[in-house]
Amino acid sequence: MNIAPCSRHAAWTLAALSLAAGAALAQQPPAPGASRGPSGPMQEAARLDLEGKTSDARAIFQRMMDSAADPAAKAAAQRAMAISYAFDGDCANTVKYEEMVIAYWQTREAAEPQNAFYQEGEMADEAARVCIDNGDLNAAEHWYRRGYELGVKEPAPQTHPASLWDFRLAHALARLAARRGDRAEAVRQIAAARRALDGDTAMAAQQERFFPYLTGYVALYLGNLPEAERDLAQAVDARGNQRDPFMRCLLAMALEKDGRQDEANAMYRQAYDLATAHNPPAAFVRPFVRKKLGAP
DSSP: OOOOOOOGGGHHHHHHHHHHTTSSTTOOOOOTTGGGOOOTHHHHHHHHHHTTOHHHHHHHHHHHHHTOSSHHHHHHHHHHHHHHHHTTTOHHHHHHHHHHHHHHHHTTTTTSHHHHHHHHHHHHHHHHHHHHHTTOHHHHHHHHHHHHHHHTTOOSSOSSOHHHHHHHHHHHHHHHHHHTTOHHHHHHHHHHHHHHHHTOHHHHHHHGGGHHHHHHHHHHHTTOHHHHHHHHHHHHHSTTTTTOHHHHHHHHHHHHHTTOHHHHHHHHHHHHHHOOSSSHHHHHHHHHHHHHHOOO
C-alpha cells in the first residue's frame, strides 16, 4: 500500500527502505529519495554482511548507533543491526534490535499515527520473518501476532486497511502450520488468506502476488512437491516477484527434493545472485546457498 511521508522525522525510513525492500509482504513503495539507497558506512556494512563478514559489519552499525545525530538516525542503525544478525540466523538478537526500532516509532505515534503504527507492525513482522526462516517457530508466531496487534491500531483515516493485516497474519500462520506439519491448520489459514484478498480488491491488487508463494511454501513443507513446484514457479514469474531471491530459493528446494539437482543448483545460483539487498530474504539466501553450493 502507498504511504505518504508524515514528517521529516520519518526520513530515516525512506532511506532504510532500500535496505529492507522485499523483507516482508507488501513493503511500501520507495518514497522520493529512497531509490538512491544507503551510502557511506551503511553501504559498507551492508556489503560486509552480504559477504558473510557480519562481525565487521556490526562494528560499523554499532559506531553508527553511538554517533547518531538524533533518535531517527539511531533507529535506522538499529534496524540495520537487526538485519545484520539475521545474516547469522540469530532470531533473538534480531528481535532485540527490532524492539528498539519499535520503541522509536512509539515515540512518533502522536505526531504521525498512521505511519508510526504501520512501522511498528512492519518491524514486528520483520523480526518474525527472520525467526521463521531460521526455525524458531514459537518466536515467529509471537512476533507475527504482535505485528498484527500493532498494525491494526492505526487510527482513521487508515492508509493500511485491517484487511492487509488479516492477510499477513493468515499468510504467516499458514506457513507456520506447514512448518509444524499441521496440514489442517495450514489449509484453514490459506482459506483465511484467500478470504482477506477476495474481500478487499484494492488490497488484493497489491498482495495477490504473494498468494502462490504461500501455497507453494505450504506444499513444499508438507511434501507435495508437484504442487510446490507449480505454485512457486507461478510466484517467481508474478509481476513484482521476478527479483525475489527467497522465492527462487524455495523453488530450488522443491527441485532438489524432487531429485533434479542440476536444475536446483541453477535456481540456487539465481537466488544467490539476486540476494543483493540488506533485508531478510537476502539474509537467509546468501548464507544458505553459500553453504550449499560453496558460493563465494
